[in-house]
Amino acid sequence: MGYNELIKNFDVIRDYMRDFYVYGWGSRDEYDKKSSRTYDDAKRRIENWLGEYMKYQWDSDGKRVFISVDTRNTVHNPLYTTLKAKSFTNGDITLFFIIFDILHEPSVYFPLSEILDKIDEEYLSRFEETKIFDGSTVRKKLNEYVSMGLLKTKKQGKILYYSRTKNISFNNTDVLHFFSEIMPCGAFGAFLLDKQEEYRDIFTFKHHYINAALDSEIVYSLFSAMHEKREIEIKKITRKGDKRILRIVPLKLFISVQNGRQYLMAYKRRNKRISSYRIDYIFDVKPLEKAEDFDFLRNKLNGMQPFLWGVSTQGKNARRETVEFIVHFQNDEQYIYDRLQREKRCGTVEKIDDSHARFYAEVYDTNEMLTWIRSFICRITYVNFSDKEIESQLKADIETMYRMYGVSE
Amino acid sequence: MIFSEIYSSYYNAVSHIIREALQNPVNAEKIREIILKYAFAESVLPIEQALKNQDWQLILPDGRTPLKNIPEIPLTLPQKRWMKAVSLDKRVKLFDVNMSFLDDIEPLFTQEDYYIFDRYSDGDDYDNEKYISNFRMILSAVHDRKPLDITVKNRKNHEVAFMVMPEKLEYSEKDDKFRLLTSGSCAASVINLGRIVSCSFHEGEFKTEKGKRNSDRLCSLTLELVNERNALERVMLHFSHFEKTAEKLDEKHYRLTIRYAQSDETEILIRVLSFGPLVRVTAPERFIKMIQKRLKRQKSCGL
Numbered sequence: 001m002g003y004n005e006l007i008k009n010f011d012v013i014r015d016y017m018r019d020f021y022v023y024g025w026g027s028r029d030e031y032d033k034k035s036s037r038t039y040d041d042a043k044r045r046i047e048n049w050l051g052e053y054m055k056y057q058w059d060s061d062g063k064r065v066f067i068s069v070d071t072r073n074t075v076h077n078p079l080y081t082t083l084k085a086k087s088f089t090n091g092d093i094t095l096f097f098i099i100f101d102i103l104h105e106p107s108v109y110f111p112l113s114e115i116l117d118k119i120d121e122e123y124l125s126r127f128e129e130t131k132i133f134d135g136s137t138v139r140k141k142l143n144e145y146v147s148m149g150l151l152k153t154k155k156q157g158k159i160l161y162y163s164r165t166k167n168i169s170f171n172n173t174d175v176l177h178f179f180s181e182i183m184p185c186g187a188f189g190a191f192l193l194d195k196q197e198e199y200r201d202i203f204t205f206k207h208h209y210i211n212a213a214l215d216s217e218i219v220y221s222l223f224s225a226m227h228e229k230r231e232i233e234i235k236k237i238t239r240k241g242d243k244r245i246l247r248i249v250p251l252k253l254f255i256s257v258q259n260g261r262q263y264l265m266a267y268k269r270r271n272k273r274i275s276s277y278r279i280d281y282i283f284d285v286k287p288l289e290k291a292e293d294f295d296f297l298r299n300k301l302n303g304m305q306p307f308l309w310g311v312s313t314q315g316k317n318a319r320r321e322t323v324e325f326i327v328h329f330q331n332d333e334q335y336i337y338d339r340l341q342r343e344k345r346c347g348t349v350e351k352i353d354d355s356h357a358r359f360y361a362e363v364y365d366t367n368e369m370l371t372w373i374r375s376f377i378c379r380i381t382y383v384n385f386s387d388k389e390i391e392s393q394l395k396a397d398i399e400t401m402y403r404m405y406g407v408s409e
Numbered sequence: 410m411i412f413s414e415i416y417s418s419y420y421n422a423v424s425h426i427i428r429e430a431l432q433n434p435v436n437a438e439k440i441r442e443i444i445l446k447y448a449f450a451e452s453v454l455p456i457e458q459a460l461k462n463q464d465w466q467l468i469l470p471d472g473r474t475p476l477k478n479i480p481e482i483p484l485t486l487p488q489k490r491w492m493k494a495v496s497l498d499k500r501v502k503l504f505d506v507n508m509s510f511l512d513d514i515e516p517l518f519t520q521e522d523y524y525i526f527d528r529y530s531d532g533d534d535y536d537n538e539k540y541i542s543n544f545r546m547i548l549s550a551v552h553d554r555k556p557l558d559i560t561v562k563n564r565k566n567h568e569v570a571f572m573v574m575p576e577k578l579e580y581s582e583k584d585d586k587f588r589l590l591t592s593g594s595c596a597a598s599v600i601n602l603g604r605i606v607s608c609s610f611h612e613g614e615f616k617t618e619k620g621k622r623n624s625d626r627l628c629s630l631t632l633e634l635v636n637e638r639n640a641l642e643r644v645m646l647h648f649s650h651f652e653k654t655a656e657k658l659d660e661k662h663y664r665l666t667i668r669y670a671q672s673d674e675t676e677i678l679i680r681v682l683s684f685g686p687l688v689r690v691t692a693p694e695r696f697i698k699m700i701q702k703r704l705k706r707q708k709s710c711g712l
Contacts, residue, residue: 059656066654071650084417084418086412090464092414096415097424097476097480098476100482127469167483168489170508170510174504175506178504183491187416188411188491188492189495192488200552203578204577204579205579205580206579207583208650211649216411223517226518226522252523253518254525255523258527260647310526311526335564342529345526345527371685378703378706378710400685405689
């Protein structure tokens, strides 16, 4: 089959998009795991969808392709575009517009037989080579639209009638724009914006991670499963690239606005643990039966939250660890104390004197905190972790930085 | 389902072609114009051909359509459920909207279903009536390009008044704060909405101060990193929202160059420090000196 800019399966393109956007490169040679034809097609599609954001660079490995987006100057998440490229058949699009033209308002309702007659007589017969759709094809389409909430049915006697659902007119583009960028599954808002007439963009976004758009379908499936309190089977890749199938109870999404990652917190019955699962590593979600203990498990997670710095529920010792450090600030550096206060999450902060503040927390995994603690480099006067190995790691990191930057005094 | 053809650019473009054909017969030129506006750069040929060849029996050879009504498709249930979730978010109060039409819809998710674990805790107060009325006035002023008189409390807790032309509202998910981006006043090119004491439409002439906003100046920063402790993925994702270039130097070493607004330099410095020895700044020299200065201060802390 020749090249088609539309795609049937989002998974393949999701991988490429992530490589091109997050890692910032992708050269043909690095994709030997897939065919070069697949690479060429994927690259062409992404160039087509995201033309203005595609960049190229030559190095020793050849031509590299990457996506570069300054999200502060990009008012609409460009990655949503990829979700608007689903392929379909000639019949799909023809029937879609004709069916909704026949059922043009909620008060109009017809049974399948009349819809079939109208399709043939009022629409397709006007073309030279009339297409023919059989009853089962049209019924399948009607039922698909019912399941999407576009149509509804009612029975009179033994006959099933179809009509469109009541339309909702919501044209506040500010609301749609703002929430499409910052809420999970914001693609739905982006699709609604597509239907609006010309409008002015009011919002811009700072610290804006747009990669979550690529995980929209997975997140939608997870929310649906949580809403129905169902167990799920997920297929995921590990960091090393192996594939795994797991059966878990999805409990809550944990989202980072500082590194762009999204996690599923879920209970795995086999090891009786609540753990985190990277959502961008999940490529399939299958709903299973109801989890009768869903509420109990979610409460258990809620009870753990005061000891979660990020998403890690267990350090290597399987018990809570203590973290304490002191920072120094000068009289005109009150903002450092304020910074500790606003960034302390599950920890506590107390002023020891006019120029020192102590941070203390009990967490499941000290390792998760190192990144944040290192951001106070230049004023850390004391550290005391119950995990001495990680305390040594922090000190060793700082020593290494002294050497890296030639700081001897 | 989110990845569905009914949300696709093709369906959207065809919907607009049908709208046009209901009014006047559409010719190839008009069809191309609509496709270029609503679909992808390479969509012209496949859509045009499919309509012309009658693979999609929606436009007649004379450019008219057998359809009788403007194609308006109801919202899907997932779209309604997403909007219901929006209606439950506390920030929706900032907008003067009534979403009671969603009363009988189950939300796709609620605050119980997700948690942002690293958001700063001193975000704007969306329950504050004064904040809400300021927000709405500013939103209206941005739409209508009306100048504003704004009084803010500065960092020293002094009240300062500005006359500004509102341009955009910027939201930071990390800070959970809105900032008004303005023109016309060099001293107040960015105003935190949370610091506004009073806000009103400006009456009379609006005088523009000449000057360029500091935040418009972009700086470049080059980092090299060793792929240990999953640093490659962590660093690349962390800095992914900047305009950037990345290079693979060898099997373990990578170079990343980002462009950032100079007004954010301290924040960038802190973010680089947070990666510790996993990244090394190689340019510019000025930035390296800032890191060295911090490291020297750290060394004097006696840790």
